[in-house]
Amino acid sequence: MRILIVxxxxxxxxxxxxxxxRAGFACDIAPTLADARACADITGYAAIVLDLNLPDGTxxxxxxxxxxxxxxxxxxxxxxxxSVEERVGALNEGADDYLVKPFDLRELEARLxxxxxxxxxxxxxxxxxxxxxxxxxxxxxxxGGAAVTATRRELALLNLLIANRGRIMPKERLFDGLFxxxxxxxxxxxIELYVARLRKKLSxxxxxxxxxxxxxxxxxxxx
Amino acid sequence: MRILIVxxxxxxxxxxxxxxxRAGFACDIAPTLADARACADITGYAAIVLDLNLPDGTxxxxxxxxxxxxxxxxxxxxxxxxSVEERVGALNEGADDYLVKPFDLRELEARLxxxxxxxxxxxxxxxxxxxxxxxxxxxxxxxGGAAVTATRRELALLNLLIANRGRIMPKERLFDGLFxxxxxxxxxxxIELYVARLRKKLSxxxxxxxxxxxxxxxxxxxx
DNA sequence: GCACGGATGACAGCTTCATGACAGCTTGGC
DNA sequence: GCCAAGCTGTCATGAAGCTGTCATCCGTGC
Numbered sequence: 001m002r003i004l005i006v007x008x009x010x011x012x013x014x015x016x017x018x019x020x021x022r023a024g025f026a027c028d029i030a031p032t033l034a035d036a037r038a039c040a041d042i043t044g045y046a047a048i049v050l051d052l053n054l055p056d057g058t059x060x061x062x063x064x065x066x067x068x069x070x071x072x073x074x075x076x077x078x079x080x081x082x083s084v085e086e087r088v089g090a091l092n093e094g095a096d097d098y099l100v101k102p103f104d105l106r107e108l109e110a111r112l113x114x115x116x117x118x119x120x121x122x123x124x125x126x127x128x129x130x131x132x133x134x135x136x137x138x139x140x141x142x143x144g145g146a147a148v149t150a151t152r153r154e155l156a157l158l159n160l161l162i163a164n165r166g167r168i169m170p171k172e173r174l175f176d177g178l179f180x181x182x183x184x185x186x187x188x189x190x191i192e193l194y195v196a197r198l199r200k201k202l203s204x205x206x207x208x209x210x211x212x213x214x215x216x217x218x219x220x221x222x223x
Numbered sequence: 224m225r226i227l228i229v230x231x232x233x234x235x236x237x238x239x240x241x242x243x244x245r246a247g248f249a250c251d252i253a254p255t256l257a258d259a260r261a262c263a264d265i266t267g268y269a270a271i272v273l274d275l276n277l278p279d280g281t282x283x284x285x286x287x288x289x290x291x292x293x294x295x296x297x298x299x300x301x302x303x304x305x306s307v308e309e310r311v312g313a314l315n316e317g318a319d320d321y322l323v324k325p326f327d328l329r330e331l332e333a334r335l336x337x338x339x340x341x342x343x344x345x346x347x348x349x350x351x352x353x354x355x356x357x358x359x360x361x362x363x364x365x366x367g368g369a370a371v372t373a374t375r376r377e378l379a380l381l382n383l384l385i386a387n388r389g390r391i392m393p394k395e396r397l398f399d400g401l402f403x404x405x406x407x408x409x410x411x412x413x414i415e416l417y418v419a420r421l422r423k424k425l426s427x428x429x430x431x432x433x434x435x436x437x438x439x440x441x442x443x444x445x446x
Numbered sequence: 447g448c449a450c451g452g453a454t455g456a457c458a459g460c461t462t463c464a465t466g467a468c469a470g471c472t473t474g475g476c
Numbered sequence: 477g478c479c480a481a482g483c484t485g486t487c488a489t490g491a492a493g494c495t496g497t498c499a500t501c502c503g504t505g506c
Contacts, residue, residue: 043327151483167361170245172328190485192463199464213462213494214375215245215362374494412452413496419453436451436504 001046001116001159002026002177006036006062007078008054012101016049019105024139024156025112026180033057040066040073043176046116047074049108052090060093067094074115078103113137127162130206130221134162143205150201153178157194158202161209161219170216191217224269224339224382225249225400229259229285230301231277235324239272240403242328247362247379248335251403256280263289263296266399269339270297272331274324275313283316290317297338301326336360339386350385353429353444357385366428373424376401380417381425384432384442393439 003020007013008031017027025046030036033056040048052059063075077095090098097111113136126135133142136159141148150158160177161169171191178194179186195217199209210218226243230236231254240250248269253259256279263271275282286298300318313321320334336348336359348360356365359382364371373381383400384392394414401417402409418440422432433441 041323041326044329153484166363168363170242172242172245176327176329186484187486189463189487193465193485196464211463211492212362212372213492215378376495409496410498412498415452416454416496422453434452 001156001163002028002043002180003112004028004030004036004039004045004048006030006033006048006054006059007051008032009051012051016105016108020109020112022152023109023113024136024152024159026156026178026183028180031055033059033062036062037065040071045073046177047076047112049076049078049112050095051078053080060090063090063095064093076108076111076115110137129162129165132202132205132207134158141201143202148201150198153194154198154201157191157198158219161217164219166218166220168212168216168218174217224379224386225251225266225403226335227251227253227259227262227268227271229253229256229271229277229282230274231255232274235274239328239331243332243335245375246332246336247359247375247382249379249399249401249403249406251405254278256282256285259285260288262404263294268296269400270299270335272299272301272335273318274301276303283313286313286318287316299331299334299338352385352388355425355428355430357381364424366425371424373421376417377421377424380414380421384440387442389441389443391435391439391441397440 001024003025005013005016005020005027007016007029010029010031013029013031017029020027028039028043028045030039031054033054036048036050039045050059050063059077063077066073066075074096075094077090077098078101079090079098080101096115099108099111126133126137128134131144133145134140136155139155141150141155141158156178157174160174171188174191175186175188178191195209195211202209206222207219208222210220212218224247226248228236228239228243228250230239230252233252233254236252236254240252243250251262251266251268253262254277256277259271259273262268273282273286282300286300289296289298297319298317300313300321301324302313302321303324319338322331322334349356349358351357354367356368357363359378362378364373364378364381379401380397383397394411397414398409398411401414418432418434425432429445430442431445433443435441
């Protein structure tokens with residue numbers, strides 16, 4: 001799950017990125033509208049966190065342009081003050097949610113989870129498949145009732161695969177979902193590595209990650 | 224589905240070719256306009272990815288010439304900067320879509336799929352024929368509800384045959400769709416081989432691949 | 447029956463993937 | 477601020493299976 005954070009105050013952006021990173025999101029930071037446009041054109045995001053006050057314009061313009069261009073990526077707007085007018089304006093222009101600054105990082109994470117979950121067409125964060133019980137919100141994973149510890153990257157990968165259950169996911173796609181631009185130089189072998197680690201932890205759960213040579217990976221129920 | 228990538232930056236071209244190859248497209252790369260003209264004259268393409276800035280001229284000239292010559296091959300233009308003028312100009316000259324560089328490979332794949340799909344007159348990527356259920360996007364194939372695994376080449380061949388369902392496809396056409404120039408030395412027997420492999424996997428689906436001696440193959444419903 | 451195009455099984459080469467070991471770095475506890 | 481523990485990603489090696497060639501057999505039309 002890749003998130004774009006459009007925010008010129010680097011403290012806030014960094015903190016959000018770090019916090020969301022911990023929660024399993026891969027974040028890119030854009031300090032200006034120009035950067036944001038460039039990033040959004042380059043790659044697709046699961047959601048965009050958008051500050052309204054930016055050095056080269058207002059986030060509302062960005063949002064409006066995006067929506068007019070047919071982009072439906074969920075957008076969470078950050079408003080500096082509790083201004084009803086601004087809030088309503090942003091929502092009218094296509095924002096999916098808003099948060100008043102200063103905000104709590106956990107709150108941001110929770111709301112993004114709601115937005116990205118809606119995108120994937122799931123009704124709740126918790127997914128049960130076979131004897132697998134995965135809660136993206138609590139980042140908890142259970143296999144046959146027993147808690148299994150998994151690292152951030154492993155959970156991110158699992159989340160991606162589950163969101164695209166039954167579909168063959170090309171390695172590039174998984175790579176994009178797990179790593180932001182800052183990690184662009186990570187070897188693609190890494191995906192294979194994490195698939196192997198995940199498989200070990202999912203063994204006996206009735207859920208398998210199939211390899212489709214030359215195509216990608218697919219998660220589904222065994223059999 | 225054969226794609227011509229007209230792009231002088233070899234990194235970009237190679238990456239796109241690799242990614243699209245995974246997605247089931249066979250790609251040829253032309254680093255100059257002269258190469259592009261040569262390739263386009265030699266063989267037909269399902270779509271052309273066209274960079275505008277090339278060492279021996281602008282892609283717009285190429286595009287205009289092609290359209291004047293009656294060539295309707297879908298063209299996706301790559302523009303270096305977010306210049307509305309350039310974008311509109313290209314669209315006016317007959318481009319079917321555009322993408323701003325640097326672009327995301329998934330985006331490129333998705334858009335090419337739209338362009339080539341439109342060509343084949345299909346409304347969505349998913350096709351159901353008899354008890355066959357084929358989704359070009361998810362690269363998934365089902366026969367009578369059961370998932371059937373197929374390799375990249377098999378899927379590419381199936382995609383071609385389905386896109387031209389009911390029509391006799393000459394072996395050369397299939398060959399061109401499956402292999403780019405880089406594999407030009409592959410024996411034509413290979414097509415027969417993959418037809419045989421596909422037939423095995425499609426058996427009992429109500430869909431057959433008929434042989435028309437000296438003419439080619441035709442996919443259609445049985446009976 | 448003969449010739450030619452096509453079908454198909456077997457196989458070797460090669461790409462792609464799996465996985466264990468390891469070093470660097472991050473994180474959290476004290 | 478230090479230390480320990482564990483997460484991360486690289487590398488190397490070996491396995492797996494996709495790919496295309498070859499040889500042989502089939503079947504169709506003349």
